[in-house]
Amino acid sequence: MGSSSERAQLPIPAETTDLCYGPPLHDACAPLRALVGVWRGGGEVDYPSIEGPYRFGQQVAISHDGRPFLRHEARAWLLDAEGDVLRPAAWETGWWRPQPDGRLELLISHCTGILELFYGAAYPQRWDLSTDTVVRAATAKDVEAAARSYALDDDGTLHYAESRAMVGLPMTPHVTARLHRS
Numbered sequence: 491m492g493s494s495s496e497r498a499q500l501p502i503p504a505e506t507t508d509l510c511y512g513p514p515l516h517d518a519c520a521p522l523r524a525l526v527g528v529w530r531g532g533g534e535v536d537y538p539s540i541e542g543p544y545r546f547g548q549q550v551a552i553s554h555d556g557r558p559f560l561r562h563e564a565r566a567w568l569l570d571a572e573g574d575v576l577r578p579a580a581w582e583t584g585w586w587r588p589q590p591d592g593r594l595e596l597l598i599s600h601c602t603g604i605l606e607l608f609y610g611a612a613y614p615q616r617w618d619l620s621t622d623t624v625v626r627a628a629t630a631k632d633v634e635a636a637a638r639s640y641a642l643d644d645d646g647t648l649h650y651a652e653s654r655a656m657v658g659l660p661m662t663p664h665v666t667a668r669l670h671r672s
């Protein structure tokens with residue numbers, strides 16, 4: 491006979507990307523409400539040290555389970571001129587953690603061995619963040635800092651842009667994308 495905890499039907503409650511289902515969004519996440527969902531689209535990647543620009547497709551899923559944080563997952567694929575997938579690219583998971591003092595905290599873990607802690611602020615339809623700390627695994631590339639923004643247009647387009655200081659270069663744009671709620 492298992493204990494009652496072993497018999498529990500998990501998960502309780504499930505996380506959701508759809509605000510019409512599941513637990514109510516925690517009040518602390520109200521400044522992030524417009525980000526909750528699954529976003530798909532594409533953009534361009536470039537950097538002075540690479541032979542860009544390249545096109546990529548991206549999917550971003552932002553979900554919650556009623557607690558005062560959001561879960562974040564973003565995947566990207568490099569595309570050819572016809573829009574077909576060439577190969578997988580960036581993949582990151584993390585947590586949006588709005589703070590009681592109004593600061594926005596974002597923790598991100600990258601598949602390339604990089605951990606980042608961002609701080610920033612939420613504005614109506616815009617979220618701006620900059621790295622406070624970047625931790626690199628022994629095998630990770632030389633990434634020093636980043637600044638990212640998400641901005642929601644009145645037409646529902648989510649504009650994502652990120653600048654990075656890496657491989658010895660100062661803060662320079664790396665990716666921009668335009669995403670739509672799927």
Ligand code: HEM
Nearest residue numbers: 535539540544546566579580600604631632633656657665
């Ligand atoms: C949508 C997101 C992203 C896409 C599509 C993307 C794509 C690319 C591509 C195509 C390259 C050229 C080298 C290669 O072919 O792999 C590159 C280089 C690089 N990316 Fe990204 N990237 C993204 C986000 C990031 C993030 C989040 C980081 C850091 C955490 C990062 C760090 C770098 C570094 C360090 C290089 C190497 C630069 C060099 O060695 O000259 N990228 N990226």
